[in-house]
Amino acid sequence: MSDSLRGRSGIVTGAGSGLGRATALQFASIGARVVVADVNVEAGEAVVAEIASAGGSAVFIATDVTDPAACEALVGACIDTFGTLDFAVNNAGTTGTPGSVVDYPIDAWRATMAVNLDGVFFAMRAELPSMVTAGKGAIVNVASGAGLVGFAGLPAYVASKHGVVGLTKSAALECAARGVRINCVCPGSVRTPMLEGFMGGDERMERAMTAGVPMGRLGTPSEIAEAIVWLCSDAASYMVGHALVCDGGATVQ
Secondary structure, X not given: OHHHHOOOEEEEEOOOOHHHHHXXXXXXXXXXXXXXXXXXXXXXXHHHHHHHHOOOEEEEEEOOOOOHHHHHHHHHHHHHHHOOOOEEEEOOOOOOOOOOHHXXXXXXXXXXXXXXXXXXXXXXXXXXXXXXXXXXXXXXXXXXXXXXXXXXXXXXXXXXXXXXXXXXXXXXXXXXXXXXXXXXXXXXXXXXXHHHHHHOOOHHHHHHHHHOOOOOOOEOHHHHHHHHHHHHOHHHOOOOOOEEEEOOOHHHO
16 A cells, blocks of 8 residues: 555645544655645644654645635645645544534534535545546545434534535546546544544543444544545555445444
């Protein structure tokens, strides 16, 4: 796997922390060149510095994935900097606001959809032309276990992640014969800053989330990063339109 990605170039959105950070670090550790994209400039630049200190190659591009023009600029920056766009990981996301469908705030619904679903669409729309022209490339969208099953109290998040899974499958069918592979990962409960913020330090909530995982623990960002990087590698050359579940067994119950 590492040999197939060495020297290749790609983008990771939402790479300033959590799964995105772990994924960018994993790519860089095996010799890939990474464009770190995030709305948080300080966090994104810190990841680039971390990669550089380990001898890797990366640049930071401030990117709001809810802006189609920003996604276009991000792809242009990758090609201008490294010459090619070989892989892309569309990871930027938010848990959104908990609430009931009956009285869920319209603004909260739209904000969650804008990042989690529109952001993936805008990113792929910008990434695919150069890959299709080259006749090669791999895209991994980060969905969720909540993209496969329902969870009460998170209507916007669940709907957006189901949308990511569906969008991935549709795009994969369009692009498979053109040499571009598109898949998604569906992480379960992973100990990231986003999840920590959602739990808000409530130990009872953490125990409840852990109890729903047959393995009896939360996942780690690096475990999900390994799956993402594998999907981008030649080792996954026959994987198309797949929703790869990484959740400690939570959704098979």
